[in-house]
Amino acid sequence: MLYVMICQDKPNSSGLRQSVRPKHLEYLGSQEVRFAGPMLSDDQSEMIGSIVFIVAESLADAKSIADNDPYNLAGLFETVTVRPFKQAIPAES
Secondary structure: OEEEEEEEEOOOOHHHHHHHHHHHHHHHHOOOEEEEEEEEOOOOOOEEEEEEEEEOOOHHHHHHHHHOOHHHHOOOEEEEEEEEOOOOOOOOO
């Protein structure tokens, strides 16, 4: 099943994000990620959160993946939302 993780950074946390980013990318590289990337500030000058579309067996598994993300473990995220997601466009084959 496909899940979306929407993670909002704590204010003024760019330095923490940059220092943990290599571990975060390595961790997500070990998961079945369909699409992922940072959300940007309105002026596109800084990363302010993450959106990750991930395949997991269950909502509990998807939440566990989010819980163990190095960004989350480092205290970067102010909020983390994990929800089941149904892809409509483009249609899955």
